[in-house]
Amino acid sequence: MSTIDAFKNGLKKTVEHLKIEYAKLQTGRASASLVEGIMIDAYGQKQPLKAVSGISIQDARTIVIQPWDKGVMQQVEAAIRDADIGVNPVNDGVAIRINLPPMTEERRIQIVKIVKELAEEARISVRQQRQEFHSNSKRDEDRSEDEHRDFEAALQKEVDKTNKEMEEIAKGKEEDIMKV
DSSP states (O other): OOHHHHHHHHHHHHHHHHHHHHHTSOOSSOOGGGTTTOEEEETTEEEEHHHHEEEEEEETTEEEEEESSGGGHHHHHHHHHHTOSSOOEEEOSSOEEEEOOOOOHHHHHHHHHHHHHHHHHHHHHHHHHHHHHHHHHHHOTTSOHHHHHHHHHHHHHHHHHHHHHHHHHHHHHHHHHHOO
């Protein structure tokens, strides 16, 4: 694998991480990704909710969680409450229902700020990766000055392309959140 391919791979992982983080944000519509990563203390160890329960979407505002073992129902309910995602789980003995409240304008603005912060963290990660590859390239004494300049240009081209992609993803998420 060439150095540029390794760099592209690292950038792709950064974009995927950003998408995963965006999926976790509550946008007022039910989404399994909002809860599936919550860690549950079950069977003597921490596990993600999706490992101990079935998660389904009943309607646009309701998530239904059915633990496969009713013995972990209390732990699941407690973990959701402790996850601080702004919801209150309702345990009916068979399943846990989460009714998402309609989002207020104030909450939408808060989430848009989080979207921007996550995008900035991703841009910082991209810059750090570029710097790391740039520094490693400078140590490579087999490269001529022209090859080094071409390599830097290729790195910058990939950075620009990735930043544009992340900006479009962030803009789409902001629009999604601000939709009433």
